[in-house]
Amino acid sequence: MTYDELIPVIRRLALEAGDKIMEIYNADDFEVKVKSDASPVTEADEAADALISAGLTEAFPDILLVTEEQAASHTRTGDTFLIVDPLDGTKEFINRRGDFTVNIALVENGTPTRGVVYAPAKGRMFYTLADGRSVEESGPFDKSGAGQASPISVSEPDNSALMVVASKSHRDQATDDYIGKYQVKDSKSAGSSLKFCLVATGEADLYPRLGRTMEWDTAAGHAVLAGAGGKVIRFDDHTPLTYGKEGYANPFFIAYAPGVDLKEA
The missing domain is CATH 3.40.190.80 (D-Maltodextrin-Binding Protein; domain 2)
Structure with a gap:
């Protein structure tokens, strides 16, 4: 797997998962369950997890996959792995506050080197390019290829403000x-x-x-x-x-x- 192969796949899967999440988010009601650690999980978490896991396994079958919603993956370890939170911010989702995200990342030798964060309710998507630089892409989003993406950079902080x-x-x-x-x-x-x-x-x-x-x-x-x-x-x-x-x-x-x-x- 190369970074050039990885980035289009995780971008597309994040968008597809976001569509599935928003279908459930915009429904009149949705199911909420409680996991063994007392945290909530919704049908949106589970649907997004299934979609992303299937897509990553098909594209990169030889790379370890760790996801929040699959407890069996939590005991597997490796130097290189893909790690997924299909719906981060479940409480925000349940309360319909919009601050939830789809998260897919590649970790190599203890460091997250590439990743995508998509906030479907806010229409904001952030990801790393193959060369490691980060961008924000503004919608409408095309799953077949990247749209208009702008480089992003941290601030030059004023420590007095x-x-x-x-x-x-x-x-x-x-x-x-x-x-x-x-x-x-x-x-x-x-x-x-x-x-x-x-x-x-x-x-x-x-x-x-x-x-x-x-x-x-x-x-x-x-x-x-x-x-x-x-x-x-x-x-x-x-x-x-x-x-x-x-x-x-x-x-x-x-x-x-x-x-x-x-x-x-």
Whole structure:
């Protein structure tokens, strides 16, 4: 598999999954179940997962596939793997707030190197090109080939007036206390992996996450942010956030534009 082969496939599958998700989102009602970890799952999560998994397996049968909705994949490990969150922001989806995304990423040697984040309700799609640079494509979206895509880049932060983005559904006092260490011009809330993309486009400078996440929640957004010049590090020791960890669970982390003067935990 080459990057030139990968990018059109993950872009198309994200769009197809987004169509399926929006069919269910716009219906009068949809089924919501509770998983073993007490998190919600909808028929949209399951339908998008089935579509993406089938497409990736057909296109790249020899590459390990890890997806949120297939628990059996969570114990498999490898240096190179595709990782999928078919609907990140399920709570946003259930509450019809629009801040949910389709996420597909390639991880190589512990680092997300390529990925796509598609927010179908917002009509925004971010992905890495084959050369690793990140772009945002504006609709209408053509599944047969890329449309008009513009390069994106992180901001040059003003540390006396930072733009901060934090979780909409999982914000807590510890997060607010950490944000309080900075001189903040404005703070906004966003759901799902969109927070990485807001840093990638320069709409925010800093995204701290002091809460539980899994690698499928973050890999695609991490790849997009890295391709726009951003960084993602562990909250505790400021070393790079790595992937392929046992159980695919993340520590707390900080995503940021490199000009931010980072504060200690």
